[in-house]
Amino acid sequence: MKVGVIGATGYAGQQLLWFLNNHKETEVSFLVSHSYPDKTYSSIYKNYRDFIKSKCISMQNMYKYLSSVDIVFIALPHGKSMNIAKDLLLKGIKVVDLGADFRLKNYKIYEDWYGLNHEGKELLKNTVYGLPELNRNLIKNASLIANPGCYPTASILAIAPLLKNNLIQNSSIIIDAKSGVSGAGRSLNTSSLFCECNESVKAYKVGKHRHTPEIEQELSNINNENVNxxxxxxxxxxxxxxxxxxxxxxxxxxxxxxxxxxxxxFYSNDYFVRVSEDIPETKWVKGSNFCDIGIRFDKRTGNIIVVSAIDNLIKGAAGQAVQNMNIMCGFDEYEGLNFPSMIP
Amino acid sequence: MKVGVIGATGYAGQQLLWFLNNHKETEVSFLVSHSYPDKTYSSIYKNYRDFIKSKCISMQNMYKYLSSVDIVFIALPHGKSMNIAKDLLLKGIKVVDLGADFRLKNYKIYEDWYGLNHEGKELLKNTVYGLPELNRNLIKNASLIANPGCYPTASILAIAPLLKNNLIQNSSIIIDAKSGVSGAGRSLNTSSLFCECNESVKAYKVGKHRHTPEIEQELSNINNENVNxxxxxxxxxxxxxxxxxxxxxxxxxxxxxxxxxxxxxFYSNDYFVRVSEDIPETKWVKGSNFCDIGIRFDKRTGNIIVVSAIDNLIKGAAGQAVQNMNIMCGFDEYEGLNFPSMIP
Amino acid sequence: MKVGVIGATGYAGQQLLWFLNNHKETEVSFLVSHSYPDKTYSSIYKNYRDFIKSKCISMQNMYKYLSSVDIVFIALPHGKSMNIAKDLLLKGIKVVDLGADFRLKNYKIYEDWYGLNHEGKELLKNTVYGLPELNRNLIKNASLIANPGCYPTASILAIAPLLKNNLIQNSSIIIDAKSGVSGAGRSLNTSSLFCECNESVKAYKVGKHRHTPEIEQELSNINNENVNxxxxxxxxxxxxxxxxxxxxxxxxxxxxxxxxxxxxxFYSNDYFVRVSEDIPETKWVKGSNFCDIGIRFDKRTGNIIVVSAIDNLIKGAAGQAVQNMNIMCGFDEYEGLNFPSMIP
Amino acid sequence: MKVGVIGATGYAGQQLLWFLNNHKETEVSFLVSHSYPDKTYSSIYKNYRDFIKSKCISMQNMYKYLSSVDIVFIALPHGKSMNIAKDLLLKGIKVVDLGADFRLKNYKIYEDWYGLNHEGKELLKNTVYGLPELNRNLIKNASLIANPGCYPTASILAIAPLLKNNLIQNSSIIIDAKSGVSGAGRSLNTSSLFCECNESVKAYKVGKHRHTPEIEQELSNINNENVNxxxxxxxxxxxxxxxxxxxxxxxxxxxxxxxxxxxxxFYSNDYFVRVSEDIPETKWVKGSNFCDIGIRFDKRTGNIIVVSAIDNLIKGAAGQAVQNMNIMCGFDEYEGLNFPSMIP
Structure with missing residues (x-):
């Protein structure tokens, strides 16, 4: 199958190429990069030397390659995918969007949280939220997949079984999530500099992070009630x-x-979710598509604590995108993804 | 003033020596180390070359030095301070215990959480929990200070004003704390190896950590109600x-x-607590005795979120011990402690 | 092919299992661990959950499994492999030893640097130093492979072409090498603790590291002169x-x-060595079996500078061991190893 | 004494403020920042809350404050200090320049390595290279100090005694230096992002780094011969x-x-250089103004190996600048600098 990647030089895009490069069924037709058009891909990411020989192309030049591809992955910042996705779908190309533009079914919520007009409202109805553990059957027949955010993937997988079984009070859910720095992407911000991040931990966007409505949407769907x-x-x-x-x-x-x-x-048919009696650590999933989950109950306060761990760039982005492609295209769901974390 | 340190070669002990070395009013009389008796201190911690010239002594040898000291800091694992503290107090020496043995007023709770018999029950009544922001006046006249744990310091300072003003539902309090690895001390455990900690994050002792009853005791005191x-x-x-x-x-x-x-x-007279409109990051307090606090309210769920940041070895251990000594001995409360974090 | 692993729970051993697990031609028959006999492997390395279901066995119990294996990897500290290798070879089992015991052809040099009697001198003659780029043909027919040390792999690959072509003065070679902490293994040493390694860099064993004679032996072989x-x-x-x-x-x-x-x-037939016009960084090879090499000449001082980068646990240990097995057993040399570094 | 700081919001500038804030003899009159004019200093570096209350000013606004200051520190990128220094000196203000503009006595070498015209040639003759261990007496009477680069400080201190005593062959000197990321400053470069630096090591600017001629100039002065x-x-x-x-x-x-x-x-009168029988580690000097030096001789190759360790932002920048000020102004040389590294 012929594949195109838009946004190939961000962290998620290059992680995707790692998987596509190893995948039995795919061949990469083009790599679009806004930052590095016409540069050899392996001059930017030198790990890919001898693996990826092609050059990046610009968005404009992409259109002439479209006739040759079956599926396109978009790994762009929010707001950038809407019109591109429309173009691709019109040409009969399947789309997996790793960005946020199609994740929220209600465009008003999108506009509210992202501060942008939604220019692809008409696509939302048929978009599938690409969390295979919840929506596998819908994914099979989808043309446009909204690949979940990294935090929502970890959060929803942790909480879904509780809501499905009405085990917790909806109004009591608190998610305290900890992410590595690659989640901030490769763009230049002082706050992403080594010396600003190293030897420090911080909370950010407290109560305001844009992944909040995404988590709520999916949890509400499970419960058929409004979950905040x-x-x-x-x-x-x-x-x-x-x-x-x-x-x-x-x-x-x-x-x-x-x-x-x-x-x-709940997860008995989900290869990539491992429910354990241990509390997970991110190192056991780093570099893999697994989500590890551990559960505790605190009698003293009546709280249940569910801890989930994923690799934000894999199960939280590129790995899940490949998993979605595998399901959409009828491949083995774990083709190209079937290996454990490499530690330390 | 003449000072002794027991447990001088652990991370907290050596941090204490950093402060005592710079302190105008103190002179260190002896350093007890179980691991390195008879070794020159600066051969273990080479940063102290030209600063600390003495050798470590063993516990047994300490007794002959006691007549010359006014105050002793104990930085030993729990269970090791009880009898030593008794001996020291009998000789009229003030004690600041950085360990857990005297923090819990109810010895049964201690015995329950720590799995040990308490051999110094009779001292508990007159022990002062050395959190200056809550107990400054009691500290002034104390002979035995139970220096708070690192997590309790951060947690209690974050929550105390809410409870004091009856602003939160007692049963709703959740503390999700993140600590650097020095909190695990310098003893040899596989889980403290570089390659086991680096590039990973984990929760541990979920609902079972021994700092829990310490937090609850102090919060209950504020509120005059039982707080879990x-x-x-x-x-x-x-x-x-x-x-x-x-x-x-x-x-x-x-x-x-x-x-x-x-x-x-609430903190208007507390130099080392800085209430801010920003959400704190640990880097701004690292290497200093400050506790930074930031507050948010999430209308959507009705939760208040208070984030506090400390240096676990300073405000969470050795700095607070010096602060307590300063108060007990009538020095300026911030003598030896009055400098900001050095970053990056 | 049936494979056994001795020393399966050290960092090199577990890295080896990562590769064997993904390898098309191998099946792991037993895992020997001195530290964790009878424990389920995936309870120690939880990343292997659902991948490795077997328990570790003790050294004593290994002997009953030997009839079923074709090749055994030994990943033990130096001094521990000599007698085991003898036993295995006598049974017709091929051996790849990741430790140091068979790397030095002259047992006196071994005894001098390692301070041990060599108990397998008679094997040294037929042992092959398993650096495929230099000794591929010998490896094909070997029964006992001495898998090179991590530092020697990086050093020899960097310098071999210079010596082969008589381009440098033998007496002028200086190798300044920088290694990640996994090189120190998983044993408990204060110097391997997170807080002792993090935020610091040090030189160690200056002029005395045991990899020195190994580097010298192989460089001398290339040059037919004594190289120090x-x-x-x-x-x-x-x-x-x-x-x-x-x-x-x-x-x-x-x-x-x-x-x-x-x-x-020099490296035109060596898939895993990538000579580049750039100076390498370890991130481009981390998690892969590649060795990247870059070269500069400093006219002002007449020095040539060659920088090489490897992953110490892969090309410097387990990956190279698999590469050696592939060559010995007639598999594709890069079977199981053919993927790039995963970054960041 | 009244002090001004230009370039107060870079890493070196803010480190300087840490020292000035603690210094008994100084009062900071103004803070110039190109990036943050009119912003409260402690809103950028929140560690300074309650310590530094002033706002940053722009370069233009600085001139009206000049009448009130005795000494100005300039911590700007190279090329930016030349004209400023001239202005300040004309007004009788002492200058310590932490940048590179006045370090090289021969302006042609400057222009060659830095690719800029030198606009302050006339000042070079009376500039003193501010390495107190070599030039203490000259510093006492200087008006303009060129504060040494971080790498040159570590390198020159390591090698000077060898050259002074004609112990090494001049043509054989190789310096392999390893620096933390703060050396790259706080400006936005992809190569300084956390995910680009973390878990990797690289050589850079091999044979071309601009600190080379600075090291050579000072070593040549010691030896009265040309040293490359x-x-x-x-x-x-x-x-x-x-x-x-x-x-x-x-x-x-x-x-x-x-x-x-x-x-x-050689260093018997130099408080901040500690010659040791151990090989240094950077952690023992981190956060302090010390330079630790350890020496080894390798009989097998005839090489002497000298390892030096400094904190690049302190002895390699701001600490040394304060040391220079102390000497210039007749204060105790170690006023404000006299404390050991805080570890871990």
Whole structure:
């Protein structure tokens, strides 16, 4: 299958190329980069020397390559995908958008949180939110996948079984998430400099992060009720990984063993979710497409604590995008993704 | 003033020596180290070359030096301070214990959480919990100070003004704390190896960490009600620093501005607590005795979020111990401590 | 092919399992661990959950599994492999030893540098030093491979083409190497603790590191003259990677372009060595089996500078061991190893 | 004494303010920042909250404050200090320039390496290269100090005693230096992003770094012969610190003990240089003004190895600038600088 990548030189884009390069069924037709048009890809990311020989192209030049591709991945900042996706779909090309533009079903919520007009409202109805563990069947027949955000992937997978089984009080959900710095992307910000991040931890965008409505949308769908969550992201001095520590008040009496069973049952057909009796650490999933989940119950306060760990660039971005492609295109769901974290 | 240090070669002990070395009013009389008796201190911590010329001594040899000291700091693992403190107090020596043995007023709670018999119950009544911002007046006249744990310092300072003013529902408090690796001390554990900590984040001892009852004791004192908290510590790949992200449901309607004023008022006489309109980052307090606090209110869920940042080895251990000594001995409270974080 | 691994729970051993797990031609028959006999492998390295289901066995129990294996990898500290290798070879099992015991052809040099009696002298003659780029043909028919050390791999690959072409003065070679902390292994040493390594760099074992004679042996073989080198290792606060900055005085007049050509020619059949016009960084090889090499000439001082970068656990240990197995067993040399570094 | 700082918001500038804030004899009159004019200093560097209350001013506005200051520190990129220094000197204000503009006595060498016209040639004659250990007496009477670069400070201090005593062959000197990322400053470059630096090490500007002629100038002065060195800087994933590993061929037979004595004698009056029998690590000097030096001799190759460690922002920049001010102004040389590294 012929694949195009738009936004190939961001961190998520280049992670995607790592997977596509190893994938049995795909061949990359073009790489679009706004920052490095006409530059050899491996001169920017030198790890790809001898693996990727092509040059990046500009957005304008992309259009002449479209006839040759079956699917395009878009890894651009929010607001940039809407019109491109329209063009691609009109040509019958499948699209997996790693950005935020199609994740929110209600365009007003998008406009409210992102401060932009939505220029692709008409596509929202048929867009599928590409979290395979919740929407696998819809993904199979989708043309446009909104690939979930990194924080929402970790958060939703942690909490979904609780809501599905009405085990927690909806109003009590708090998600305290910790992310490595690659989540901030490769653009130039003082706050992403080595010396600003190293040897420090901070909370940011407290109560205001744009992944909040995305988490709420999907959790509300599970529950058929309106779910509001408090989501607090933190920046951790490491390259990769998200740990989401999720809290909620139990709504009925149930043993931890039973909750554990409910989780195992919920994810029994989901290869990439590993429910464990241990509390996860990001190192065990770093560099892989797995989401590890561990659960505890605190009798003293009546809280259930669910901790999930993913690699933000893989299960939280490029790996999940490939997983979605695999499902859409009828490949093995774990083709190209089936290996464990490499540690240390 | 003549000072002795027991446990001088752990991370907290050596941090204490950094301060004592710079302090105008103190002279160090002896350094006890279980691991390095008879070794020159600066051969272990080479930064102290030309600053500390003495050798470490063993616990047994300490007793002959006691007649010459006014105050002794104990920086030993829990369970090791009880009998030593008794001996020292009998000789009329003031004691600041950086360990956990005297922090819990109720010895049964100690025995329950620490799994040890308490061999110094009779001292508990007159021990002062050495958090100057809450107990300054008691500290002035104390002979035995239980220096607070690192997590409790960050947590209690973050939450105290809310409880004092009955602003949150007691049953709703969740503390999600993130600590650098020095909090685990210098003992040899696989989990403290560089390659095990670096590039990873984890939660640990979820709902079971021994700092929980200490936080609850002090918060209950403020409120005169029983306060239970859910406390979840996390390990972050950095040397120093604790960030405590504290959550609670507001119990009455009040604006964020008013809450901010309440915090500023509460800490108006506390030089080392800086209430800010910004959300703190540990780098701004690293290497200093400050506790930075920032507050947010999330209308959507009714939660107040208070984030506090300290240096775990300073305001969370050795700096606070010196602050306590300063108060006990009538020195300027910030003697030896009055400088900002050195960054980056 | 059936494979056994001895020393499976050290960092090199577990890295080896990562590759064996992905390798098309191998099946792992047993895992020997001195530290964790009878423990499930994935309870120690949780990344391998759902990938490796077997338990570790003890050394004693290994013998009953030997009839079923074709090749055994030994990843033990020096001094531990000699007798084991003898036993295995007697049973007709091929051996790749990742430790130091068989690397030095002259057992006296071994005994001098390692302070041990060599108990397998009789094997040394037929042992092959497993650096495929130099010894590929010998490896094909070997039964016992001494897998090179991490520093020697980086150093020898950097310098070999210069010596082969008599381009540098033998007495002028200096190797200043920088390694990540995983090179120190997973054993418990204060100097490997996170807080001891992080935010610091040091030189260690200056002029005394045991990899020195190994480098000298192989360089002398290339040159048919006795080559002494000054080798200075440094510890860098990162998990993985070695950068070797190698210096030598040019012995004849030649342009940098010509030197570059000589390197490209030298490695023209070596897939895993990438000679570049750029100076390498360890991130471009981290997590892969590649060795990147860059060359500069400093007219002002007459020095040639060759910088090489490898992943110490892969090309410097487990990856090279698999490469050796591939060659010995007639598989594709890059089977299981053919992917680029995953960054960041 | 009244002090002004130009370039107050770079890493070196803010480190300088840390020292000036603690210094008994100085009061800061103005802070010039190109990036943040009119912003409160502590809104940029929040560690200085309650310590520095003033706002930054622009370069233009500085001139009206000049009448009130005795000394000005300039911490600007090269090329920016020449005209400012002239203005200040004309007004009788002493100047310590932390940049490169006045370090090279021969303006042609400056113009060659920096690619700029030197607009302050006439000042060069009376400028003093502010390395107190070599030029203390000249510094006492200087009006314009060229504060040494970070790499030259570490390199020159390591090598000076060898050259002074004619112990090494001039043509054999190689300096392999390793620096933390703060050396690259706070400006926005992709190569300074956290994810680009973390978990990687690289050599850069091999044989071309602009600190080379500065090192050579000072070493040549010591020796009264032309000394060329090969200088190779490396970037290390840590905030602070430089380790310089210096190599040279011994020119006469001498024992290591004697060399050690020569070093101790050479630096016997230099408080901030600590010659040790150990090989230094940057952590023992991080956060302090010390330079630690350790020496080894490698009989096998005839090389002497001298390793020096400094904090690049302190002894390599702001601390040394304060040391120079102390000497120029007749204060205690270590006023404000007399404390050890804070670890870990």
């Amino acid at each position: 969550v408090l989501f607090t992201p933190h920046l951790i001095p490491m390259n990769r990984g998200i740990l989401a520590t999720c809290y909620g008040k139990l709504s009925k009496s149930i043993s931890l063993d039973n909750i554990q069973e409910i989780y195992e049952e | 908290v859910l406390f979840t510590p996390h390990l972050i790949p950095m040397n120093r620093g604790i960030l405590a992200t504290c959550y609670g449901k507001l119990s009455k309607s009040i604006s964020l501005d008013n809450i901010q004023e309440i915090y500023e008022e | 080198v000054l080798f200075t290792p440094h510890l860098i606060p990162m998990n993985r990677g070695i950068l070797a900055t190698c210096y030598g005085k040019l012995s004849k007049s030649i342009s940098l372009d010509n030197i570059q050509e000589i390197y490209e020619e | 060195v090969l200088f190779t800087p490396h970037l290390i994933p840590m905030n602070r610190g430089i380790l310089a590993t210096c190599y040279g061929k011994l020119s006469k037979s001498i024992s290591l003990d004697n060399i050690q004595e020569i070093y101790e004698e």
